[in-house]
Amino acid sequence: MEEVDVIVIGAGPSGCVAAAHLARQGRRVMILEKQVFPRFVIGESLLPRSMEHWEETGLLPALTEQGYAPKLGARFIRGEHEGIDLQFDDNFTTGWTRTWQAPRAHFDKVAADATAAQGVDIRYGISAEDVDLSREDRVRVTARDGSGALEVEGRFLIDSSGYGGTLVKLLGLRDDRSPNPRMAVYTHVRERDRDAWPEPMQITFEVMAVDLWFWVIPFSDGTTSLGFVGDPRHFDPFTPERPRTEAWRAMVDRSVRFRERFVDQTPLWDPHVLHDYTHYNEKLYGRNYVLTGNCAGFLDPVFSSGVMLATESGLLAAKLTERVLQGEAVDWERAYSDHIRWGAAVFRSYIDGWYNGDLQTIFFSPRVEPKVKQQIISVLAGYVWDRKNPFVARHDRILRQLAELLNGTSGARDQAAVLNAG
Numbered sequence: 001m002e003e004v005d006v007i008v009i010g011a012g013p014s015g016c017v018a019a020a021h022l023a024r025q026g027r028r029v030m031i032l033e034k035q036v037f038p039r040f041v042i043g044e045s046l047l048p049r050s051m052e053h054w055e056e057t058g059l060l061p062a063l064t065e066q067g068y069a070p071k072l073g074a075r076f077i078r079g080e081h082e083g084i085d086l087q088f089d090d091n092f093t094t095g096w097t098r099t100w101q102a103p104r105a106h107f108d109k110v111a112a113d114a115t116a117a118q119g120v121d122i123r124y125g126i127s128a129e130d131v132d133l134s135r136e137d138r139v140r141v142t143a144r145d146g147s148g149a150l151e152v153e154g155r156f157l158i159d160s161s162g163y164g165g166t167l168v169k170l171l172g173l174r175d176d177r178s179p180n181p182r183m184a185v186y187t188h189v190r191e192r193d194r195d196a197w198p199e200p201m202q203i204t205f206e207v208m209a210v211d212l213w214f215w216v217i218p219f220s221d222g223t224t225s226l227g228f229v230g231d232p233r234h235f236d237p238f239t240p241e242r243p244r245t246e247a248w249r250a251m252v253d254r255s256v257r258f259r260e261r262f263v264d265q266t267p268l269w270d271p272h273v274l275h276d277y278t279h280y281n282e283k284l285y286g287r288n289y290v291l292t293g294n295c296a297g298f299l300d301p302v303f304s305s306g307v308m309l310a311t312e313s314g315l316l317a318a319k320l321t322e323r324v325l326q327g328e329a330v331d332w333e334r335a336y337s338d339h340i341r342w343g344a345a346v347f348r349s350y351i352d353g354w355y356n357g358d359l360q361t362i363f364f365s366p367r368v369e370p371k372v373k374q375q376i377i378s379v380l381a382g383y384v385w386d387r388k389n390p391f392v393a394r395h396d397r398i399l400r401q402l403a404e405l406l407n408g409t410s411g412a413r414d415q416a417a418v419l420n421a422g
């Protein structure tokens, strides 16, 4: 039996940010991590807002030293058309205007090592398999590796186990799925002659249909991440009989902009195929525990919000846990759930607006005014809690209003009318 103040499950971005914050408050923190790092996980395009979280938890210097490819914005293209030029420094909200595109196996190992350097005890290769939450002021976790069981007790449990969803499974928590399940297929390639292409390091999203898109995320180590996301009907090359790499090539062959660059590149590993990844948890906390990051919910990769919501929730959960440890009564519903749900709801409006075509109308319209563009960029940089921004405050209707104006189907005469509408 080992004793700590806080037990964290999972050493991904969410768990590391949470643990590092608590260690900086002088707390004894243990992370139980099922895998041995470096380990693969998808989610390589980050948002500027998450830089605040790395900075506040002291993880930024180690990450900065790695020379990851800078991400200064994002490019959306459709056929031969260039979409709106999204540059984070053209941002409505004050904050970071750059971030990175980075292979997560490497990135997460650096973040975890920097977390350990702050005094967090990370145990790798050990899986949290049981929890006892029956006592008023203690939590007990039973974890197992190949050689036996470890019992850990603490005063609070932070579940940051991502796709593992440890507490969801152990406590039978309600986890809702999306009514429109989507599919993703992705791999990495090591490009030959990458520099022969124009803007070889530009992160790009190619729209192949309203509900199918292709990501191209080049890394500074010479590899590039490629992935298709969309409605399952577009993934017809992937049949059980057909080799995955062959089906993959058939998908790349459909790309207007990147066919030539990638169709002959050999995937570094058999493409991963993921079905129905969207889920949201009904309840994000309970007595002596909280869910953060992906195990609290995951929406869709289209605006790269996953890691930012993981670090935002990890850091906030850690701050509230510290208050609990100090004997304060914390209203988790208001202080935690409402905050995280708001950010997720804003992104959900943009994701819905993407797949119903409204946002694509906006991105590919030459008529979007500079101020409107800045406010949209601010959301896509992750500043989804800045309610001075009408594209945050009225996220649930403003995209439709603007798309109708740009399509000429609305009564509004100009974009100022849309911005000022109630």
Ligand SMILES: Cc1cc2nc3c(=O)[nH]c(=O)nc-3n(C[C@H](O)[C@H](O)[C@H](O)COP(=O)(O)OP(=O)(O)OC[C@H]3O[C@@H](n4cnc5c(N)ncnc54)[C@H](O)[C@@H]3O)c2cc1C
Residues within 6 Å of the ligand: 009, 010, 011, 012, 013, 014, 015, 032, 033, 034, 035, 039, 041, 042, 043, 044, 045, 046, 047, 126, 127, 128, 129, 160, 161, 162, 163, 164, 165, 166, 184, 186, 227, 274, 277, 292, 293, 294, 295, 298, 300, 301, 304, 305, 306, 307, 308, 310
């Ligand atoms: C197709 C796709 C593309 C994506 N692209 C992006 C993107 O471009 N940008 C972005 O920001 N996000 C993206 N995401 C989302 C991103 O993958 C996640 O949001 C992010 O990794 C969440 O971080 P986390 O710390 O919550 O979980 P994770 O990074 O998954 O870490 C959780 C850790 O918990 C460990 N664990 C699990 N169960 C246990 C257990 N029982 N005991 C001990 N340890 C355990 C796991 O081994 C893992 O290391 C994408 C997701 C998908 C599906």
